[in-house]
Amino acid sequence: MGETGLRVERVRWEDMEYLVGALAASTDEHGPHHPQTLAAAHRLAVGFWSNGDTQSAIGLLDQILKTITNEAAPLDVIGVDALNTLGKILFQERHLEQACAIHREVLEFHLDRNGPTHPDALAAQGDLATVLFELGDTRDADALEQDAFSRAQQHLTGRHPVRSVLAWHVALTCQRNGNAEGFKRALAEELLWLLAEEPKNLEPDQRAIRMLLEERLQWNTASRC
Numbered sequence: 001m002g003e004t005g006l007r008v009e010r011v012r013w014e015d016m017e018y019l020v021g022a023l024a025a026s027t028d029e030h031g032p033h034h035p036q037t038l039a040a041a042h043r044l045a046v047g048f049w050s051n052g053d054t055q056s057a058i059g060l061l062d063q064i065l066k067t068i069t070n071e072a073a074p075l076d077v078i079g080v081d082a083l084n085t086l087g088k089i090l091f092q093e094r095h096l097e098q099a100c101a102i103h104r105e106v107l108e109f110h111l112d113r114n115g116p117t118h119p120d121a122l123a124a125q126g127d128l129a130t131v132l133f134e135l136g137d138t139r140d141a142d143a144l145e146q147d148a149f150s151r152a153q154q155h156l157t158g159r160h161p162v163r164s165v166l167a168w169h170v171a172l173t174c175q176r177n178g179n180a181e182g183f184k185r186a187l188a189e190e191l192l193w194l195l196a197e198e199p200k201n202l203e204p205d206q207r208a209i210r211m212l213l214e215e216r217l218q219w220n221t222a223s224r225c
Helices: 013-030 035-050 054-070 077-092 096-114 119-134 138-155 161-176 180-196 204-224
Strands: none
Touching: 013 035, 035 054, 035 077, 054 077, 077 096, 077 119, 096 119, 119 138, 119 161, 138 161, 161 180, 161 204, 180 204
16 A cells, blocks of 8 residues: 555464454354354454455455345444455555545445544544545545544544554655645654554554654665765
């Protein structure tokens, strides 16, 4: 995805074996349509994706979404999680129009269910902004991104992972637009604290941002030498 979208953390192969077994056990005990089984399938799909097997991941996610559709049930949390993951994979695979439609649906779900200041809604708004930027719709992307970040500053703590991701995207937007001061301010006020934390104490997205910050600082140091 590059720096505009953070990668999912890789699931170790020994943990993949556990996820496969958990899905099989839940299917045997509860059946293939039970929410617990669908949640286990989603966890396995994320594992496949994290290890580069996008086709297996997409196949599992499609099964989850078809099961929910066939049950004629409204989209629930398990379904929207699967839909969100599918959107991220399609974005990574550069199927941008499909990813955009999915992320709009995810955002609408969270706005209706949780309201515009909930972390899930803010994260979904940031995801949609990222896709819109890649589609060339920079005006709408910037507006969505700035709105989500402003709400995050008002309603989330300074160390909330969603706020960190939005701050990182805002910093990159400032850099793209030649706004060096805005870029530095976003890093200083929102993100540099990550460098003082032990990675194990951070959420996955924050660890990813921390690594990107370290790379940039090393590059800047090398360029001055």
